[in-house]
Amino acid sequence: MTLTELRYIVTLAQEQHFGRAASKCFVSQPTLSVGVKKLEDELGVALFERTRNAVRITPMGELIIRQGQKVLEEAAAIKQLAKTGQDQLSTPLRIGAIYTIGPYLFPHLIPELSKVAPKMPLYIEENFTAVLRRKLRLGELDAIIIALPFNEPDVVTQSLYDEPFCVLLPGGHPWEKKAQINPADLAKEELLLLGEGHCFRDQILEACPVLARKKDAGDGSGIEATSLETIRHMVASGMGISVLPQSAVVDHHYAPNILSTRPFRSPSPGRTVALAWRASFPRPKAIDALSDALRQCSVN
Template identity: 70%
Template sequence: MTLTELRYIVTLAQEQHFGRAAERCHVSQPTLSVGVKKLEDELGILIFERSKSAVRVTPVGEGIIAQAQRVLEQTQSIRELAQAGKDQLAAPLRVGAIYTIGPYLFPHLIPQLHKVAPEMPLYIEENFTHVLRDKLRNGELDAIIVALPFQDADILTKALYDEPFYVLMSAEHPWTQKTTISSSLLDDKSLLLLGEGHCFRDQVLEACPTTNKELGSNSKYTTVEANSLETIRHMVASGLGVSVLPLSAVDTHHYAPGVIEVRPMEEPAPKRTVAIAWRASFPRPKAIEILSNAISECSLARKTQ
């Protein structure tokens, strides 16, 4: 049984004439007749009742014709899916990002991506690095946007841009008199940090060795931990303490002038490298290329350059 033979019997059932059916199938009448007879012999039944004046579908043939029609329709659907799959930018892309990147990158990325890949909408998830890593491995996500270092077997990474750190403080804080802030000053007991699990917390601690040392001791040194950079921003605005933000988060707030201030850190200023990671076996490399290019070209990435 072949798809060609199924097409023969469906066409013959519609035309009820061997000559017209053969013409529609672009074959000779004997070729079509042989194909129909071959299928009937294989099935052991007559699909058509033949006479000199007409060709009629038998009662058992009606069910076979109906099923053959469904098979041909499904075959066409498979062809259409395969054709769509050839366009790697014509389907949604599942993208994950860590909490300290996603909210600040996506408002810049999505308009830029829509210009170059309007038929590739994004399914977006924000989560911790280790969760995104697992979802990338098992195929729940196609690509993730993280901070380096990031290494995993069979995972490719591409650095996109570097992002310096800034110190955030209330407008009444004495450090507003400074033009830059030394990392050595950030051993203050009122430093506000993200909670455990956030890689940005670890990067801040690495950039501030004194703070990192104090956190590991049994001293009276304490910090306030929060679940998001926006929560930290609100606490800083209220005067609870100071914090460190990546550049992308500096201007994304709704506070009026005179409430909060930011200052760059002294050179060499600490920074993080934002990167994209994807499975080496992912079958849509063009989609990854377009996504990474869009990130590099969006206004946020240009701001860091």
């Protein structure tokens, strides 16, 4: 049994397709197939059920692949230890953030982090929570910035700061006369939301049960967007209203009076932003520096 063979079966389990798995492992499909079969023969059990059109994991395969993933994580940790040596702040740190946090946090985080770790550049990725979760587990990312709740075995989660939501309005909207907005009133308006897969969308629906019931009944708006910036442009054009996290409110693209914001009535809906990393990650000083910089961003 080799680490290469374990990487083959873990990747095949993820892709459920020999061709894609081989491509991701940078080998030919026959090479991957032979490696998987060799490991199955050595273990004496079938890890995958193969048909002409599909690859399925067997019950025993799920157990073995889960353990194999842990072995790969530990092997990656050993390599990381050897690479970093004594200075944990001298090599790149791979950070992921959800789409509704990254664009608004990183411009503040990078200069703040460079003050305490100038030799530690950042590899940055923005993605959905589910994708960031998987990449963190596989060791493809060192730490991720997400919104709570977030639960994952063998992963440490540290709350950073609480962030309220606010309502984004086009200029001249009647709600500009209001000092605060009742979350239940969102259901009365044309509300622009992010598409499925964005946790921020789910948080808005959770904050407004009436709106969630309306959408479940098929009576909600069909207007969805791929990013908060796209939503901002549509609101500016008069397509409807939306909800933004406080960090995304500042805008330098539009002249005054094109857009406006209003806070929610107390208790205001919001989210808790958190940092998550593997408990086995071998660079605790890098995590400490990142955490301190993130907290400083929230203060500023």
